[in-house]
Amino acid sequence: MVDEASRIRRSADVAAHELGGDEGGVLLHLKSGQYHGVDTVGWTIWNLLDGTRSIAQITDALRERFPDAPDRLPQDVTEFIDGLLSRSLVEIGEP
Amino acid sequence: MSDTPLRPGPVLEALLREGLGASTSAIKQRGPSMRGEIDWVSLCALSHRCRIAPVLYQCLRGSVHSAPRGVMEWFRTRYYENVAQNLALQNELRDLLRWLSEAGVPVIVLKGLALAHLGLGLARTSRDLDVLIHDGDLPRVDAILERHGYQAWPDPTHDFHRRYGRSTPSGTRVVEVHFTLSDRPRNYRPDVPGIWSRSEETAIFEAPARVPELQDHLLLTLMQVPHHHWAMRLLVDVWQVVLRWGDAIDWAGFLIRAGEWQMGVLTRSTLHALGTMFGVPIPSGAMSTSQPRGYLERVQWRVARGAIAEQLEHPFRPRMTYLAPFMMVDHPRELPGTIVKRTLGADASAEEDALHTAARRTTATAAALPALGRVLLASIAQPRSRGEE
DSSP states (O other): OOOTTOEEEEOTTEEEEEOOTTOOEEEEETTTOOEEEEOHHHHHHHHHOEEEEEHHHHHHHHHHHOTTOOTTHHHHHHHHHHHHHHTTSEEESOO | OOSSOBOHHHHHHHHHHHHHOOOHHHHHHHGGGGOSOBOHHHHHHHHHHTTOHHHHHHHHHTOSSOOOHHHHHHHHHHHHHHHHHHHHHHHHHHHHHHHHHHTTOOOEEEHHHHHHHHTTGGGSOOOSEEEEOOGGGHHHHHHHHHHTTOEEEOOTTOSSEEEEEEEETTEEEEEEEESOOOBGGGTBOOOHHHHHHHOEEEEETTEEEEEOOHHHHHHHHHHHHHHTTTOHHHHHHHHHHHHHHGGGSOHHHHHHHHHHTTOHHHHHHHHHHHHHHHOOOOOHHHHHHTSOOHHHHHHHHHHHHHHHHHHHHOTTSOSHHHHHHHHOOSSTTHHHHHHHHHHTTTTOOTTSOHHHHHHHHHHHHHHHHHHHHHHHHHTTSOOSSGGGO
8 A cells, every 4th residue: 555655666567658649558567468558647647657756746746737636636546556556567666 | 321231341441541541532432331320240340350450449539430339448448459469569579679689680670560660550460570680690590589488480381481489478479580581482572682781770669670661661561462361451551651651652663663573563453452442542653553554464453452352341251362362473474373383282381281282272262263254354344444443
């Protein structure tokens, strides 16, 4: 489980591709072969996960980009990142 | 509105025209064919069979014809799967090129990802990696691949490449290592030294790579068309190259080079078919040069169009599709020998004995004869307009 101060980085074992338009992107775990589709918000979060930002900073960046985001945005972001962690798509820690 | 569901072939054609880019007149010309109930299940099956479902998904996303939610979900899943597959291949390509580069082995990336890079991006369906090496480097490449977990597969049917496979948790990775490009049973003679000398450095999805020069690349793509039975996915590749890079192609020089490779008939008939059947914007000069000349070419052109139409109409009962590859020869004197050689089973595979090969091919040739007979008769008459040939 991560908290607002956690810093998360993308796993080196993941290949990612933006699909364009309103499609978001696809994440492929190269070792397991499992792939995942993420929507545009998920793709935005994925690109912010460089290990230098805390989850709170990521949430702030998202709120700037999506001003109409719901109040529960911090919770949604944390749940999304927990989902990425459980699938080994990201790791805790700075790069 | 018609009560009869539209056949999937014309719908697929119309969606490709609309989505990939065809001349406006071609889109308008086919507009009325989209009126009526679309048989979406058949369309899914056909696009899957043609290995262009991810491309069709992109076409449908921008189309005025809205597909039912479940159908779009099916196409979206195929697209996502394909992107993931291509990401895995990209990763494999990066590794492969690094291994070969470290060993000082020159390599040109062919087909698959190199074509995706030129046109459709990750919507293009690719199952393996294809690279060209100098034939003298084969033992070294063999050792490098073995060291990295690949095993050579027995592949005696082709004398121009060797296949290697490697098991990974996400499936088997396959590399085809071409040590020449001549396709002996079909008489095509690509200029391999020229391909090497004209090849260019680029980046394929950010991986540094050497690829064939654009016109060589287009000819090599066309050369695969008969080998893969006029597969729509290859025609879509040609379509995309023409659309995106047509201005950079010296069409007169390109057609001369096609003739030098003994691919003049194949190249001209395919360009002509793409222009007349799909509205692909082939430049007028190239289109004019691609008109059939004389009776035999009218037959060959009709056979090529018939093979393409079969992909869209009844891909599981091909007639022309079988015969067409052997008829695409530049010199008529080669025609009987090529058909007889292929029918009687020369170049048989290790998985099938020569008798079975000969029986299977003779049956296929016999099944194609009625369709060929109709073409021979229809070609006697001169075409009234360009699109009718």
